[in-house]
Amino acid sequence: xxxxxxxxxxxxxxxxxxAALLDGPPRDVGQLAAVVQGVLIHEHIASTYGVDLSAExxxxxxxxxxxxxxxxxxRRDGRPLTVARPAGERVxxxxxxxxxxxxxxxRRQGAAARARCGFAGYFENAKFLDHWVTEYWNGAEQxxxxxxxxxxxxxxxxxxxxxxxxxxxxxxxxxAGDAWRLCRDGKADPTxxxxxxxxxxxxxxxxxxxxxxxxNNHEMLPWxxxxxxxxxxxxxxxxxxxxxxxxxxxxDRHPDALxxxxxxPLVTVPDxxxxxxxxxxxxxx
Numbered sequence: 001x002x003x004x005x006x007x008x009x010x011x012x013x014x015x016x017x018x019a020a021l022l023d024g025p026p027r028d029v030g031q032l033a034a035v036v037q038g039v040l041i042h043e044h045i046a047s048t049y050g051v052d053l054s055a056e057x058x059x060x061x062x063x064x065x066x067x068x069x070x071x072x073x074x075r076r077d078g079r080p081l082t083v084a085r086p087a088g089e090r091v092x093x094x095x096x097x098x099x100x101x102x103x104x105x106x107r108r109q110g111a112a113a114r115a116r117c118g119f120a121g122y123f124e125n126a127k128f129l130d131h132w133v134t135e136y137w138n139g140a141e142q143x144x145x146x147x148x149x150x151x152x153x154x155x156x157x158x159x160x161x162x163x164x165x166x167x168x169x170x171x172x173x174x175x176a177g178d179a180w181r182l183c184r185d186g187k188a189d190p191t192x193x194x195x196x197x198x199x200x201x202x203x204x205x206x207x208x209x210x211x212x213x214x215x216n217n218h219e220m221l222p223w224x225x226x227x228x229x230x231x232x233x234x235x236x237x238x239x240x241x242x243x244x245x246x247x248x249x250x251x252d253r254h255p256d257a258l259x260x261x262x263x264x265p266l267v268t269v270p271d272x273x274x275x276x277x278x279x280x281x282x283x284x285x
Contacts, residue, residue, distance in 0.1 A: 033149035102149035112137035129196040134252030176207035177245035228266030
């Protein structure tokens, strides 16, 4: 287990300058997930909470850094994060925002935590949908545990989730590398993996790259596109993605090789990425 690189906030997960908001947070993984749920609302599930989002609120889903998310939270309500906001006053994001804020709070307390990009099999029958979750090191059990910090009681009922979201089974959430390997071995159908009308091996490959970046503390938006990503199966470098999938499926087995893989220009997050939702280049920083 190589936890140290995942213990300190940095880059997207840096919470510096927001001490007032972070007063007195709980240390428990589940309680921290509840804190996140009390300040964020999922863009595509907001209506089930009775919330009609404005255009300005929809735009919040494009915030990348935790610092920017906390700025927006504080602008709306300066009380500590432990005070849950009414649903309509929460900052808008998607699964990746819930995960990144959860990871940032865990890291601030010195816990080893990282964001994982992959596919969840619990939102739609027979489908594995594009999704992000937290992975943290449970020292007592000496294992990495998956947590879905997005799944509050409302969503657990909405999606009929029967497992504990604080210990998501590995067959219910597949990190992108595991999904890729299953499909490449003929054990899963690539068309079952994706979101909306986007699915297939190319989509899985893009998430493999996003997961490798996240494991190197570059947790990008789910629709950020760069480097070796493509929307055509025919353009995939299969051996290259095979290698990335192998490294990211077991990231603590060969950490130096994983860091080296991130330095490849096809994987490294550049200064400018393409925001596929807004259809424009976005300069980072």
